[in-house]
Amino acid sequence: MNSSAGPSTPEPARRSTLSRRGFLTAGGVAAGVGISVAALDLPFFSVAGAAQDPMACRATDVSASEARMVISNWTGYIDPRNKPGSTLADFTASTGIEVEYNVDVNDNAEFYAKVKNQLGSCDPIDRDLIVLTDWMAARMIGLGWVQPLDRGAVPNLHQNLIPDLRGKAWDPDETFHAPWQSGLTGIAYNAAEVDEVGSFSELLTRPDLKGRITLLTEMYDTMGFMLKVVGADPGDFTPTQWEDAMDRLRQVIADGQLRSFAGNNYLQELSAGNILACEAWSGDVLQAQLENPDIRFVAPEEGLSLWSDNMLVPNQATHQANAERWIDYYYDPEVAARLAAWVNYICPVEGAQEAMEQVDPSLAENPLIFPDAELLRSTWDFKALDDREQSQYEREWADVTTG
Numbered sequence: 001m002n003s004s005a006g007p008s009t010p011e012p013a014r015r016s017t018l019s020r021r022g023f024l025t026a027g028g029v030a031a032g033v034g035i036s037v038a039a040l041d042l043p044f045f046s047v048a049g050a051a052q053d054p055m056a057c058r059a060t061d062v063s064a065s066e067a068r069m070v071i072s073n074w075t076g077y078i079d080p081r082n083k084p085g086s087t088l089a090d091f092t093a094s095t096g097i098e099v100e101y102n103v104d105v106n107d108n109a110e111f112y113a114k115v116k117n118q119l120g121s122c123d124p125i126d127r128d129l130i131v132l133t134d135w136m137a138a139r140m141i142g143l144g145w146v147q148p149l150d151r152g153a154v155p156n157l158h159q160n161l162i163p164d165l166r167g168k169a170w171d172p173d174e175t176f177h178a179p180w181q182s183g184l185t186g187i188a189y190n191a192a193e194v195d196e197v198g199s200f201s202e203l204l205t206r207p208d209l210k211g212r213i214t215l216l217t218e219m220y221d222t223m224g225f226m227l228k229v230v231g232a233d234p235g236d237f238t239p240t241q242w243e244d245a246m247d248r249l250r251q252v253i254a255d256g257q258l259r260s261f262a263g264n265n266y267l268q269e270l271s272a273g274n275i276l277a278c279e280a281w282s283g284d285v286l287q288a289q290l291e292n293p294d295i296r297f298v299a300p301e302e303g304l305s306l307w308s309d310n311m312l313v314p315n316q317a318t319h320q321a322n323a324e325r326w327i328d329y330y331y332d333p334e335v336a337a338r339l340a341a342w343v344n345y346i347c348p349v350e351g352a353q354e355a356m357e358q359v360d361p362s363l364a365e366n367p368l369i370f371p372d373a374e375l376l377r378s379t380w381d382f383k384a385l386d387d388r389e390q391s392q393y394e395r396e397w398a399d400v401t402t403g
Helices: 087-095 108-120 134-142 155-160 200-205 219-229 239-254 266-272 282-291 320-330 333-343 352-359 387-402
Strands: 068-074 098-105 129-133 178-190 213-216 258-262 277-281 295-298 304-312
Touching: 068 320, 087 098, 087 320, 087 333, 098 108, 098 129, 108 129, 108 134, 129 134, 129 320, 134 304, 155 320, 178 219, 178 266, 178 282, 178 333, 200 219, 200 277, 213 219, 213 266, 219 239, 219 277, 219 304, 219 387, 239 387, 258 266, 266 277, 266 282, 266 295, 277 282, 282 295, 304 320, 320 333, 333 352
Parallel strands: 068 098, 068 129, 213 258, 213 277
Antiparallel strands: 129 304, 178 277, 178 295, 178 304
16 A cells, blocks of 8 residues: 555445345455545535525425325345335335335435535425434534424334434434434454454554554544544544544554545455454444354444434425324334344334344344443444534545545
8 A cells, every 4th residue: 555645445435235134245345436525515515595494495295195205215224125024015015105215325425415405495305205324414404404203293203212312412302303223333353363453542553453454434433533542522522633633544544554444345355354453333244244253343442433324304395294104114113123133233213122032033132233221321422513614624534535
């Protein structure tokens, strides 16, 4: 690796593109492709007049006359939807609602760039439900681009959302969002090749790992840990601490410790022995372990990042009531357990762990799907950024990761 040019960067990181049924080996490692900063149209949120009043920017709901809805979600985030007995097929069978399920959220910033002009102008995006990560969900809610949910239409959400995901500062009463799946960001390593990597600081400095680690292309994941490494709190840090964290990342690159910033290929590289350890998402690791039990997930000494990808009803959605029926359906514990048994991320639904005993008993005690209170106490969030911070930090991040 030529450290002066910086490590190569494949496609943007995203939730797993692998099913738990063994697609981990289907396809090689992606070639390095740099992220186009121009394509992200930075600064992200400098859209003149973009803020809206969601109560004044809403469409007539035609759910009663049109039993259909349109969803945008991440890849690999639902059980095989065309199979009889799938959760989606059963939703349609029980409600009569046909679902157009689009797998077109590959990256929060990329999706934002596709819809910002319409939502910022109070125009429809032809979606009734979209799924975005906490920080982007917070931003869209703050801009007034998301419709409030009818609380009476989603009783399962308010009854069954697990306590650790309640009370977000950006939507404390779950008025606008419902977590679809949640996850932890920590460290993965190949136990057949290397001793356990117990901290992020260790990942960045151990001589036996030099040139054979990856970090995620998602700024919030990686920079949260870099802030931890320099002694800052990702939930409440200063501009000086941010610069310290960026300088530390630049040093890691200059030292040759980093092989690359990884998109969705990092576990293939780990299983193949091309890398020895990496920053990783918990659900990906659980899927990988089905193919390679030597892949291990570690809660580093710096703690774990806890995040959710959230269901949101965008302004001008024309089938909100149908979308609310979808949300309520997936907050039924038995349905949630069936979904979790496939995607292997943290299930946000209370009661699903008990239901998992009937769905797949081997997963009922898995802490990466049903973490206990002690594990969750070690988690942290990344603070919400204002427009200026978002623009500045994304530019600095892009300079480092694509330089």
